[in-house]
Amino acid sequence: MPKPKxxxxxxxxxxxxxxxxxSLPALLDSLRAAGYRCIGxxxxxxxxxxxxxDTVEQLPxxxxxxxxPGEYRTQASxxxxxxAWANGPQAIKPWLFAPRESLWQVARDEHGRLRFxxxxxxxxxxxxxxxxxxxxxxxxxxxxxxxxxxxxxxxxQARRESLFIVAVQCxxxxxxxxxxxxxxxxxxxRDFDLALSELNAGYVVETxxxxxxxxxxxxxxxAATAAQRDAARQQSERAARLQTRALPGRNLRDVLFANLEHxxxxxxxxxxxxxxxxxxxxxxxxxxxxxxxxxxxxAHSEHVREWxxxxxxxxxxxxxxxxxxxxxxxxxxxxxxxxxxxxxQYGRSGxxxxxxxxxWCPVGIDITEEASAICGEGT
Amino acid sequence: MKPKIAVHKFSSCDxxxxxxxxxxxxxxxxxxxxDIVHFVEAGPxxxxxxxxxxxxxxxxxxxxxxxxxxxIRSQSHYLxxxxxxxxxxxxxxxxxxxDGQQWINAxxxxxxxxASLATSTPIxxxxxxDLELWGCPVNTRQVMAAVRALLFGVVPxxxxxxxxxxxxxxxxxxxxxxxxxxxxxxxxxxxxxxLCPHFGRDCYACYGPAxxxxxxxxxxxxxxxxxxxxxxxxRFLTINNAAPAFVDAARSVQP
Ligand code: SF4
Ligand code: SF4
Numbered sequence: 001m002p003k004p005k006x007x008x009x010x011x012x013x014x015x016x017x018x019x020x021x022x023s024l025p026a027l028l029d030s031l032r033a034a035g036y037r038c039i040g041x042x043x044x045x046x047x048x049x050x051x052x053x054d055t056v057e058q059l060p061x062x063x064x065x066x067x068x069p070g071e072y073r074t075q076a077s078x079x080x081x082x083x084a085w086a087n088g089p090q091a092i093k094p095w096l097f098a099p100r101e102s103l104w105q106v107a108r109d110e111h112g113r114l115r116f117x118x119x120x121x122x123x124x125x126x127x128x129x130x131x132x133x134x135x136x137x138x139x140x141x142x143x144x145x146x147x148x149x150x151x152x153x154x155x156x157q158a159r160r161e162s163l164f165i166v167a168v169q170c171x172x173x174x175x176x177x178x179x180x181x182x183x184x185x186x187x188x189x190r191d192f193d194l195a196l197s198e199l200n201a202g203y204v205v206e207t208x209x210x211x212x213x214x215x216x217x218x219x220x221x222x223a224a225t226a227a228q229r230d231a232a233r234q235q236s237e238r239a240a241r242l243q244t245r246a247l248p249g250r251n252l253r254d255v256l257f258a259n260l261e262h263x264x265x266x267x268x269x270x271x272x273x274x275x276x277x278x279x280x281x282x283x284x285x286x287x288x289x290x291x292x293x294x295x296x297x298x299a300h301s302e303h304v305r306e307w308x309x310x311x312x313x314x315x316x317x318x319x320x321x322x323x324x325x326x327x328x329x330x331x332x333x334x335x336x337x338x339x340x341x342x343x344x345q346y347g348r349s350g351x352x353x354x355x356x357x358x359x360w361c362p363v364g365i366d367i368t369e370e371a372s373a374i375c376g377e378g379t
Numbered sequence: 380m381k382p383k384i385a386v387h388k389f390s391s392c393d394x395x396x397x398x399x400x401x402x403x404x405x406x407x408x409x410x411x412x413x414d415i416v417h418f419v420e421a422g423p424x425x426x427x428x429x430x431x432x433x434x435x436x437x438x439x440x441x442x443x444x445x446x447x448x449x450x451i452r453s454q455s456h457y458l459x460x461x462x463x464x465x466x467x468x469x470x471x472x473x474x475x476x477x478d479g480q481q482w483i484n485a486x487x488x489x490x491x492x493x494a495s496l497a498t499s500t501p502i503x504x505x506x507x508x509d510l511e512l513w514g515c516p517v518n519t520r521q522v523m524a525a526v527r528a529l530l531f532g533v534v535p536x537x538x539x540x541x542x543x544x545x546x547x548x549x550x551x552x553x554x555x556x557x558x559x560x561x562x563x564x565x566x567x568x569x570x571x572x573x574l575c576p577h578f579g580r581d582c583y584a585c586y587g588p589a590x591x592x593x594x595x596x597x598x599x600x601x602x603x604x605x606x607x608x609x610x611x612x613x614r615f616l617t618i619n620n621a622a623p624a625f626v627d628a629a630r631s632v633q634p
Contacts, residue, residue, distance in 0.1 A: 045552035045579055070600070072557045089552060099548035273593050275565035276540065280547030291536065296408045296523045298530060307548050312540045313590045327591060362543075362555045362565050363600050 014207035016224040021080065021202045023220050024056050027166070028129075030215050036127035036164050039095060041088065047072060048088035050095070053129060060085065067174035067355065070364025083130060083198045086174035089360055091135040091283035092128055096159045097142060100306040103155075103290070107300035121155040125162035131192070132170055133185030134177075134354040138283030139165075140191060144346050145286050164211060167192035171235040173242040176355030178368055181246030184352040186239040197232030204232040245368045247339070248375045250349065255375040256340040260332065264373045269328035271363055276309035278357035278365070279334060284350045289314060310334050339371060382431040382530070385417035387451055389437025389444050390471055390499060394516035395462035396420045396436055402519045409523070412530060432457045432529060434522065438464040438499045438621075440471060445496075445505065452506035459525060460502045463515035467587050468621025472499040475621060501621055510535055513568055515585035515618045521570060539568050539590035542582050546573035554581050561601045561614055566592040566624075587619040594628035608632040 019027065028038055040053030043060040053059070059082040066073045067086065074085070105117045131139075146156040170177075170186035179185030188195050193212035196203040204224045207213050224232075249255075279285040289308035294301035308315050310333045316323035324330045342350035351367065358366045386396055399406060400421060409415070413432075417425045433455035439445055452458055460466045468475065474482060475498045483490045502508055512521045528535035542564035546553070554576050555562040562581035564573070568589040575582045594615070601611045612629040619625055 046557040047552040049550070049552060070556060090550070094550060099550070271596050273541070273565040273596050274591050275543040277543045277547060277553065280544065294527050296405050296527055297412065298527060307544070309544060312544065314538065314540070325591070327593065360553055360556050362553070363596050
């Protein structure tokens with residue numbers, strides 16, 4: 001087996017394999033045998049969401065999605081494929097950066113003294129099946145935020161380290177996708193353990209790690225034929241070609257900060273609900289609030305962290321003052337941070353082109369359109 | 380001496396008082412921490428006693444209510460409203476928008492026995508209110524958190540974020556985006572745990588307006604979903620009918 005030269009940028013080269021669709025259950029079995037709880041896409045409440053996956057029958061077979069700003073619909077079809085859709089409201093984020101969790105507990109002992117107790121994260125190793133290239137790009141950014149700073153987050157870290165990723169190469173593009181313009185997709189090139197390209201009767205399987213290779217060891221695989229490899233490549237290329245949206249540039253930092261008084265901020269604020277849906281579905285957004293939740297008797301208390309948003313009042317409240325009291329400055333904060341100051345903070349933009357913020361915005365505000373209006377086309 | 384608590388009722392359905400009565404073990408804890416001196420639905424009756432915290436359910440709808448709330452205010456250190464009626468007029472505040480006397484004449488055989496005001500108004504329209512707990516009904520978590528904070532001597536924290544924030548934390552699929560339902564979540568204050576969307580239906584705003592809301596944008600969106608002006612107005616006027624932000628939104632589509 002060839003050794004990886006550099007794990008980050010040059011993944012080890014394993015041969016491409018082929019798994020017949022009928023053998024997909026064997027992949028789940030193998031993951032379970034390796035100790036993973038499987039999480040996979042399923043059709044629930046009208047959307048493809050990630051949930052506990054016991055059998056392949058739960059996968060959204062034949063489901064297609066249609067997305068536009070503010071609207072998401074699925075259609076059933078006779079298609080045998082399980083992954084013939086672009087994405088749903090969640091990426092991997094909720095599985096690693098929990099929407100709500102307790103960070104510590106404090107209780108009074110018999111002398112009335114406060115005793116603090118860490119809550120250690122309860123972790124069962126997870127295998128996520130169906131992650132897309134944009135989800136992996138977002139994962140790298142969340143890793144950078146939660147793990148690579150001075151104080152790695154132990155909760156995120158415990159879950160991240162045991163995460164097994166079965167990526168799926170996109171074959172379908174939603175009208176809201178623009179990962180090609182951010183350089184994050186539609187092909188996943190790294191940071192997966194396995195990656196599947198779904199063809200009519202099975203999967204071309206790429207191996208991205210030693211763990212991936214061992215999960216494959218027990219599976220009935222064949223070598224991928226040239227025709228299968230071509231079909232897989234062509235459908236990725238097609239998915240890229242079909243993207244119609246784009247951000248006006250990869251680095252909009254300077255132009256955004258030069259346009260802090262642009263009239264478009266008022267215009268978008270007139271449409272924006274300040275509801276925070278965009279930041280909640282964004283796979284890279286990491287803002288949170290912490291609060292104390294004492295028991296009624298006052299004897300103990302829980303310190304809880306939960307997802308917050310730059311669109312809430314509390315998020316900019318400091319010492320009696322709400323810094324961003326109206327929507328104009330909240331929306332501006334979101335866009336100038338996401339597409340602007342992320343460059344200073346993390347060396348790239350915070351947008352991976354998944355389109356979730358526009359699909360799941362109740363009033364369909366389109367980040368590519370707003371960025372273009374403020375920065376000018378083709379900046 | 381333990382702090383004293385009273386629970387008073389005005390025009391309401393009594394549902395908010397269940398936030399205490401259905402609290403289970405917490406009700407026992409509460410009764411150890413405080414003296415519940417007046418709470419008719421639970422037993423104790425002492426309406427004129429001086430208390431540290433008075434919880435007030437219901438809206439002001441009769442001449443007698445107007446006097447009684449003044450008395451309660453003067454004998455209470457903190458006055459906390461519980462629920463949509465006390466905080467925003469309640470369902471019964473629909474009459475503020477029409478000729479209420481006409482309704483009384485239409486409904487009652489002997490309308491001369493009905494002594495009610497032309498309007499149903501929130502407690503804050505009559506006396507100073509220290510804290511407003513929204514919801515129809517309020518839940519146990521809200522009332523107990525308020526008591527706990529006051530016992531600690533701190534200001535109770537009330538989040539006024541949109542229901543959407545909680546809905547996403549709960550992992551619900553957005554019913555507006557995925558099903559085209561006219562969900563009020565984006566303009567409604569959090570606190571219920573995104574209960575309705577969790578069961579696949581649209582929020583009907585029982586927790587009242589969130590902070591910094593943009594009702595014209597949601598009105599537009601509802602129109603885009605095909606709702607008629609009167610249907611849009613009804614989304615805003617159901618529960619919190621004296622909440623100015625909701626009344627204005629309804630009037631903007633149906634003057
Ligand atoms: S900003 Fe929008 S398109 Fe970009 S990563 Fe976040 S949700 Fe996806
Ligand atoms: S951009 Fe859309 S999703 Fe984001 S806060 Fe505004 S209305 Fe809500």
